[in-house]
Amino acid sequence: MKRDIHYLEYLxxxxxLIFLMGRVGFILNNSSVEQLSFTDAAAACWRGFVxxxxxxxxxxxxxxxxxxxxxxxxxxxxxxxxxxxxxVVMGLSLAAIIVGxxxxxxxxxxxxxxxxxxxxxxxxxTTNSVSIAYILVRxxxxxxxxxxxxxxxxxxxxxxxxxxxxxxxxxxxxxxIWTFLLVSxxxxxxxxxxxSQGHPRRMLANHxxxxxxxxxxxxxxxxxxxxxxxDLLSEPDREDLFRGLYPEPADDIQDTLLLSQRxxxxxxxxxxxxxxxxxxxxxxxxxxxxWSRLIPEGIFWQNFYSNSFRTDRGTVSAYSGWLSYPDVGxxxxxxxxxxxxxxxxxxESEGYRTAxxxxxxxxNMGKRQYLEDMSFRHLFDDTAFPAEAERNSWGIYDxxxxxxxxELVSQWKEGHHFMAVQTISSHxxxxxxxxxxxxxxxxxxxxxxxSVACMVDSLRRLPQWQNLLVIMLPxxxxxxxxxxxDPGFFHAPMLWTGGxxxxxxxxxxxxxxxxxxxTLLSQMGIPxxxxxxxxxxxxxxxxxPFVYCNWPDGILFADSTGTSICELxxxxxxxxxxxxxxxxxxxxxAILQTSYDHLGNLLAQ
Numbered sequence: 111m112k113r114d115i116h117y118l119e120y121l122x123x124x125x126x127l128i129f130l131m132g133r134v135g136f137i138l139n140n141s142s143v144e145q146l147s148f149t150d151a152a153a154a155c156w157r158g159f160v161x162x163x164x165x166x167x168x169x170x171x172x173x174x175x176x177x178x179x180x181x182x183x184x185x186x187x188x189x190x191x192x193x194x195x196x197x198v199v200m201g202l203s204l205a206a207i208i209v210g211x212x213x214x215x216x217x218x219x220x221x222x223x224x225x226x227x228x229x230x231x232x233x234x235x236t237t238n239s240v241s242i243a244y245i246l247v248r249x250x251x252x253x254x255x256x257x258x259x260x261x262x263x264x265x266x267x268x269x270x271x272x273x274x275x276x277x278x279x280x281x282x283x284x285x286x287i288w289t290f291l292l293v294s295x296x297x298x299x300x301x302x303x304x305x306s307q308g309h310p311r312r313m314l315a316n317h318x319x320x321x322x323x324x325x326x327x328x329x330x331x332x333x334x335x336x337x338x339x340x341d342l343l344s345e346p347d348r349e350d351l352f353r354g355l356y357p358e359p360a361d362d363i364q365d366t367l368l369l370s371q372r373x374x375x376x377x378x379x380x381x382x383x384x385x386x387x388x389x390x391x392x393x394x395x396x397x398x399x400x401w402s403r404l405i406p407e408g409i410f411w412q413n414f415y416s417n418s419f420r421t422d423r424g425t426v427s428a429y430s431g432w433l434s435y436p437d438v439g440x441x442x443x444x445x446x447x448x449x450x451x452x453x454x455x456x457x458e459s460e461g462y463r464t465a466x467x468x469x470x471x472x473x474n475m476g477k478r479q480y481l482e483d484m485s486f487r488h489l490f491d492d493t494a495f496p497a498e499a500e501r502n503s504w505g506i507y508d509x510x511x512x513x514x515x516x517e518l519v520s521q522w523k524e525g526h527h528f529m530a531v532q533t534i535s536s537h538x539x540x541x542x543x544x545x546x547x548x549x550x551x552x553x554x555x556x557x558x559x560x561s562v563a564c565m566v567d568s569l570r571r572l573p574q575w576q577n578l579l580v581i582m583l584p585x586x587x588x589x590x591x592x593x594x595x596d597p598g599f600f601h602a603p604m605l606w607t608g609g610x611x612x613x614x615x616x617x618x619x620x621x622x623x624x625x626x627x628x629t630l631l632s633q634m635g636i637p638x639x640x641x642x643x644x645x646x647x648x649x650x651x652x653x654x655p656f657v658y659c660n661w662p663d664g665i666l667f668a669d670s671t672g673t674s675i676c677e678l679x680x681x682x683x684x685x686x687x688x689x690x691x692x693x694x695x696x697x698x699x700a701i702l703q704t705s706y707d708h709l710g711n712l713l714a715q
Contacts, residue, residue: 118171118178120266125167126159128259129321132208133158135251137318139212143219143593144314154318162321170200174267181271190267197267201260204323209252211322217538218419219593220663221317221325241539316677340678340706342699351700357651359639363632365648366612367409371634373579373610374522375457376515376569377530378562379428381537384416384587385601387555392598397552400563401603404582408607411617415657415668416586416602417624419594422475424585424623429453429484429530431627431644433705436662436678442476444483449712451640452484453627457528460636464488467515467531469495470505486530490514500543507543508535508558512565522574531565533558536588551590566607576609581630583623595684597673600659600666620655620668621647643705658701667698674698 137151146154173196181187211222343351385391388401391412417427418434422441426432430450432440440446454464465488472478472491481489492505495514500507515531535542536558540550544557562582569575583604592599602623621629628644631637638644645652656669664677664684674694675685683695 117266117268118175121171121174121263122167124262124266125170125259126163128204128208128255129163129167129323130155130159131258132212132255132322133318135208136212136215136322137314140215140314140318143216146315146318150315151318154315157319158321161319162324166321166324178271186270188269189271190264190269193267194264197260197263201256201263204259205252205256207322207326209248209255211325213248215317218662219589220661221320222322340699340703342703343696347696348700348703351697352704354654355656355697355701356643356645357649357653359628359637359641359646362650363646363648364650366633367606367648368579368610368633369612370577370610372460372526373577373608373634374519374527374574375462375529375579375581375630376519376608377428377528378512378515378565378580378582379425379530379532380558380562380582380584381421381533381535382586382588383536383555383558383584383603385598385603386587386590386592387552387559388603391601391603394552397547397556398559400559400566401605404563404566404607405603405605407614408580408605409611409615409617411604411606411619411621413618413620413657414583414602414604415600415620415622415659415666416584417600417622417659419586419599419661421585422477425477425480426450427622427624428583428585428626431624431638431641433624433643433658433701434660435705435709436660436665436702438709439475441480444476444479446709446712447480447483450484451627451638451644453630454528455485456627456631456636456638456640457526458485458487460526460634462526462528465490465518465527465529467494467511467518467529468505468534469501469508469511469514470534490518502535502541503539504534504537506534508533508561509543509564512561513568516565516568516572519569519574519578520572532585533562535561551588555588569608578608579606579610580608581606581626583626594661594664595675597666597668597675597685597687600657619647619652620657620670621645622657622659642708656697658698660702665695665698665702667694667701669694 133155134151137146137154174193177189177192177196181189181192207222214222342348383398384393386393387397389395389398390402390405390410416424418424420439422439423434426440427434430440430452432450440450454462458464464486466481466486467490468477469490469492472481472489478489478491492501495506495510499510505511511531511533515529518529519527536555540554542554542557544553544560546556546560547553566580569578569580572578581604584602587599587602589599604626622645624643625645625647628638628641628646629648631641632646632649638646647655654669656667659666662678664675666673666675668674671688671690671694673685673687674683674690676683676695676698686694
């Protein structure tokens, strides 16, 4: 009888235990990301307990409390039967969020949020990267945690509530619980920061301290309104800080890089190939000898930065000259496609024939629809290759798809041509038909480097080479023994080569991936007024070079004074090289806020 009176307290303690188990599992599963000492792990558990767990557990008990109140007026009401469906839904949801957060953090290094739903809609993006055994083990953990959450909740809930004196005790008890629930719920709704304050350099400890249910709920809350998602600055401050960062398009250029204004163009979009793998950018030696050999022969942009952390974001930045967003992927958001500019569309209007090679399934993340909407007229996916062509779970190996590009270029006879080929082999699960390096990950990047270099060598032997511009750049970087607070993740190589370049050289100017369209089109004498976020970095109006990058948890801003990286939800900077007066981060926040205002305006039109 006494247990029936206090069942809400028992449920409360049970949920707190579930959150503790989830946090310990998060730390253990991500030990490869960062090793935490016992003291750091215990501190993260304590900060999470007092920071979010108490509050989230209380909010989850609002429904049991309301059902209990109803049962007091209906003595024969079976409380357990009424609440069992709620417990099942709650158990499945908690298990999915807790396990998903622990598993995905190993790859993404940020907390689970609404951003994951866009990737969940294309599950092949996950299943292609891991083995069946890996997936089955994680499913087993999910089922076990769901049962461990649900069954005790059902058993701890009484079938009927006590009457008489016990009823009065229960009423007094629930009034105390209700007060606590009410206060917790109000705090839950008002608190805007999902991240516990900790040491800025201990990201795993800080993220472990954040209750994954709370982080996910906050991401849902902030995803409801594009225009108000990141109101970080007052409107006058935002306007003042943003002014002049993205100048009006100008036709003037200070430097001419090409021998012809109408070259044929091949873009080589290289999976995950950040500066970490290019020795000339301070990366690991010996991984990319192909890049090392080709760099002296072309125009090498050594202060080039990717916009974001994933392929779908990088694709839109590179081909539409658009900024990336921490939690919005425009490639899947077809409602925005009519407003997006496109290199392919601009070149098509000048008489270019357009094509795209992606030797995998183009259904992933809405790639096919985006490419079609951007006026890539001829699309070649894995079905364009022989059935016996070697492949892994992502698609045809890079050496084969790169040679397909050579074959298509060799058929260019009349008119102007623009084509892109996207590599896929430098990606989990790292299985490639190449064995030069012992490290499986580095070997996969070495294979992609080898494939691209061989392609360029083959192109050089074609007559089309004389009027060909080859642009090599990555979609984003890869977290190989580094984290997002390392600027090297976003720092990337870009090389222009081919017979159409005027002469080899190195370019020191800071630029983003999204600046490619305006810079390229300006070299060709083609207007780029419809690219609001793309800057012609060789224009006289480009007087303040800087780069801006983001991922779901943070933003980077770099200019001639240095680099600052800030976690969204935390005021302290993760990286400042060197320290400044905070102006770099304020400018980054102004860009972030303005970019979301722009999305909101597009939806309102």
